[in-house]
Amino acid sequence: MIMDRKPLVLGNKTYKDISDDICGPVEQPPGKEWFLMFFSAKALLLFYLISIGTVIATGMGLMGTTNPVNWGTDIVTFVFWIGIGHAGTLISAVLFLFRQKWRTSVARSAEAMTVFAVMTAGIFPLIHTGRPWLDFWLLPYPNQRGPLWVNFRSPLLWDVFAVSTYATVSIVFWYVGLVPDFATIRDRATGKIRKTIYGILSLGWRGHTRHWSHYEMVYMILAALATPLVLSVHTIVSFDFAVSNLPGWHTTIFPPYFVAGAIFSGFGMVITLLTLVRIGFPVFKDYITIDHMEVMNKIIMTTGMLVGYAYASEFFIAWYSGVPYEQYAFINRATGPYWWSYWIMVSCNVIIPQVFWFKAARRSIPIMFVVSIFVNIGMWFERFVITVTSLHRDFLPSSWGMYEWSIFDAAILFGSFGMFFTLFLLYLKGFPAISIAEVKPVLYVGKKKGGHHG
């Protein structure tokens, strides 16, 4: 017997209802909640910009980085945001290729999250340098300084390519998916301004069969291009650490461990955002259903256990390697002066997601929201543990030190959320937050009447 599929869209929606529901937020003035959230996010963004400006104008010394902990909040938060992005690409590209139809209603927002997270992340490598105004030297471009080339052996340079490729592909992929929906908004538009803007954005889309044919081909090719990026970006980010010789960084497990962690944190953030979207736009509850959330919670639990496995195997390898520096680095992580950060990480990433063994927890919006916040915290601390606790006690005990957390670290960490949320809220207002073109085909999935595909 074949199990009945659950419906992907709830409520007896018609195609028109879908268009009305999804275009609604774009077409109607935003509510009070949106304004409240937007202005708080914007205030945080301004605060962020001022903090960055102060640090750049005065010197990196304002941040907590020091010798021997030469990387701190900037790099930790960079890896955090890059990681967040991964869920979006996974949902929109990988699940697309695997024909996972449930992805349709969450893919758009997940991908928007990817784009904004990568944008937020991209700021950090730029501002963490001692002389940010010379950051363009990291790009290999013809110049009159010799020409002076970049060092292709440096993982930081690989980062430049990895992150910029990821950002480009994600934006293109996201935009291509948006084209038919922009056309829908254009067609529904009554005012001239909206018609013009969305007319330009929809690139002359007329819904012609040939357009659809090309569109589907391009979308699939882009999905295929984006898929390896899910693996490659965080692999390369992990090389920043793995390729160095620092005990605690120099491990081969980092690439898969970072990718698993990235997907884990990404889904955490998707849950956070989508619960907020469901609250902000109740009409979306029919499209982003509890079933969707449950599937993602399952992924969170799975990847959470994957990172848990990685934590454990790091300890095993440290013991098995017989390298005293390596062994000390891991003992120090769990029991040294930064023991608390290690145990925050383990609790948030491994222990807390275990509540999703229970179906009721998986389907409870308050529980999943709280868990997703813990996941976000835990994953920030994972990067903190890797970066700071490895650096603070390395080879020579004479040089051991502590990270000097300053108010600027806090300002820049929290400020980055201001940037992310400002962008995301603007997106919710200006973009169809659910893919109209993709939801309509799955309208009858799991429903008794109609829809012969079942």
Place this chain on the structure above:
Amino acid sequence: METQQEQSFFWKSIDEKYNTSEYQKQVENEFMSSPLQEEDGKDGLARRQFMKLMGASVALSTAACVRRPVQKIIPYNKRPAEVIPGLPNYYASSFFDGGEGFGVTIKTREGRPLHIEGNPTYPGNSQGLSPRASAQILSLYDPDRIRTPIINSQNPKKRGSKLSVPRDWDSLDKKVADQLKKGGVRVLTRDTASPSLSGLMDKFSSNMDAKVHRWSPVNHGDLVKAQELSYGQAIVPKYRYDKAKMIVSIDADFLGTWINPTESAKLFMAGRNPNGDMSRLVSFQSVASLTSLNADDNYPIKPSQRLPLVLALIHELKGKSSLGGNIGSLTEAHSKAYLALNMSHEEFAAIADKLWENRGRSLVVAGGLQTQGPDSLGLQVAVNLLNSMLDNDGKTVSYQSALQGRDESDGELQSLLADIKDGKVKTLIINDLNPIFNLPQSKELKEALNQVEMVVTTSNWMDETASLADIVAPTGHAMENWGDFEFEKGVFAIQQPTIRPLYETRSFADSLMAWSKAADRAISSSETYFDVIKSKWSGQLGGEKAWINFLQKGFHGEASTGEASSRGFNTSALKYVKVNSSGAGLELSLYTKSTIFDGSMANVSWLQELPCPVSKIVWDNYLVISPVLAHDKHLKDGDMVKVTAGETSLELPIYITPGQHPSSVAVAIGYGRKEGGELQKNVGFDVTPLIQWQGDRLLYSGLAVEIEKTGKNYPLAKTQGHHNMEGRQLAVETSHKNFKETGDIGLHRHKIFSIWSGHKYDGHKWAMGIDMNACTGCSACTVSCQSENNIPVVGKKYVMQGREMHWIRIDRYYKGDESKNPDAIFQPVLCQQCENAPCETVCPVLATVHSDEGLNDMAYNRCVGTRYCANNCPYKVRRFNWFYYDGHHKREPMHMALNPDVTVRTRGVMEKCSFCVQRIKEAKNIAKDQGRALKDGDIKTACQSACPTDAIVFGDLNDEKSRVNEWFKNQRQYTLMEEVNAAPRVRYLARIRNTDRDMGGGHHGGGSHGAEESHDSQVEGEHKEGH
């Protein structure tokens, strides 16, 4: 007018038409001003306009402020013959820094001194320098120095108020001369080793009927007195550590602070060849010092145990020595003094036996501020007796080459104070001293000074004493003045100025000459002190040519190295050997740090930020207490305690120091300066109130104190917070016995292979060897490097955050039981110039690259500051410019100390040791000019050139005969963390400890002790963790 009116057919207003007075007033202003302006700012800009203009100008100035200010280069109108822009000139010179005399060569560029190095041919310190000697450069350019002579012309009763008037020398001289004529003249000064100056002072003293009182805060009064009592000669002998095979130091920190430490370190290490007959150093210390940390065996004691221990040693040897019969029962009561140290008789007798075995080749020393307790004189007499019993007198105690200019005592100061109180003193000239700061009960002292009609100081800073004086006649810096010295008998050194006085200053000798002349009692027929010196030496040496020779060479004469027959010990001196200390409870000693010493150079930031070699703390003094005491009193590093000595009480932070006796606490003097320079103000704590007068002596040690926890905490900045090697094979050492027998340093060597053939070097291949057996940890290299390479100082706050900038640091590890007497080992760490440099591969912009001579070059202007290199450096030698440390906001004239051969790093770039690449370049250029190949030894790095013990060698590995090649083949060589396979170009020679204890060794060599240690020991605690 009327015609005009008729012509204007149109009118703008009724006013215009009728041409009212208001209208006429208006047309005077061509442009109508805004109504706002009329209302708001009648006499200025209107508020809004002001805001607009300000906004615009702020925007403009912000946009423009990133540009550096324009600086002009002005060419010489007439170039002095000896100055070639871009090429340095070196001048031989010498100076006395308050504790030690140095023969030096001073590097100048375009007429300004830049760097000081030891004069390699000078028999004293030779090439070596102390941190303080290197830092003299910055002292010369101290922005807080007094720039003109000053007359404080208020009512003497109100001295201390800051109204001071800059004056020219003529009016000042007249004023002083008038006063001098009144008689009652006293001079309070250091004793001087200068033959010319002492000649002038004697003359001054007779012409002016002036009495000279010789005193300095760190004097050797008791030692000199004991020499006089024991042998009839009031001298400070030269101790020949090189000839001694067994050295026992009782609190004499001869490697750090006591009597010519730089020269002593050099001599000491000359006798420490591990392949030969290596000397042994045993230390009994009440204050952990560089000497106790370098000792082969060390025993923490209380101050009151010093004399009993020496007596116990005498007791052990009594039967053997011919002098033994004269001692009587003196030693009986203390024959078992070693028991108090938990030493067995065998252990203690072994020390005595070793001394006896090496008689004539052994040495017992005691002294320094920390021995100036109630028993101090007796201690010195007892030590003299011991040396005489051991037949060391004339051999290792070289009275024949006695040190000059050391005849100072507290008694002379006391007699001066008594005379002032009796009203016998009308004029007091204080030279090169700051008694108000250095003495206790400064209130009394201030009152005493008020009774003097005129107080003249020669201070270069408006310090505690100068601000009370009527006349300040600044002497300027040693590098601005002429002088001559006889630091050691028979060796004459010349002090050449290397720059014209920066300010209106005049040497003390010139002042004496001017004043006596103005008072019509001239002490010299010469015009200037220079003439005095020149005529003296060209006369003595035989003409102008010999004089020029003298200047070039920097010194004249030879040190006697021969032995002399021993002097007869005067047993009547033994009546002074009395144990006065009760020895109960906690005993406090005041000591000097090798960095700050008596506080006279406290305004030099390099010294304030130089980690104390013992504690690794910067910018502070603190109460040194033992781990045991800390445990008993539940104290952590930085906890404030109330220290009560009699009626005086102070609050001090504590610092837990291994190698300290549980009942002995100590604190350094020289800190807590209140005046005399912006930098030193309120750095650390003024502990002089704890000093006590005892008769005619100042007591610095054995003071009964009580300490009490206050619950407050004080942040202490350390550059190293973890003192345990964690079982790692870092600083390797083994026992001399093991090394002699096996030739092995007990190091696990790794098999390392590579599939890469490595770099090829056709030309040079630079490398460095560091002999940890020779390194005393004195840190002279750090300051020399700082001076050579323009390394900034960051201040206490940022050192606490781990942001110190030193390119070479001295790691200091302890091993063994920290509650008893752990061994310490020093390891200088600088950029290892790795062959497989981890920093090079990770830099995304190729700012750090391998040179074709094997250096890790750092291209500052390419660096964007990702700091990845620093993370990937296993040796953590890279330093980041978190702020613009050495920018144009540097206080003038400190910028003149910058070496123009080395880039001043801007904010946001990484820096590190370059193996003094500028010196390599310079040596290459010189060789090329001379048409020859580079020779081994042509290039000396700054650290190498300052090292008194020759612990650093630099050279070309491609040169088969180079010294560094020799060192690289030495059986003691190893690379630090070989297993990381960074393939450093720096190799260490393992330390050899001459002890009978089992040093371990085997697989992990010296590191294995650390593994057994508990990780939670009290001595640990991360730097910065404490605040």
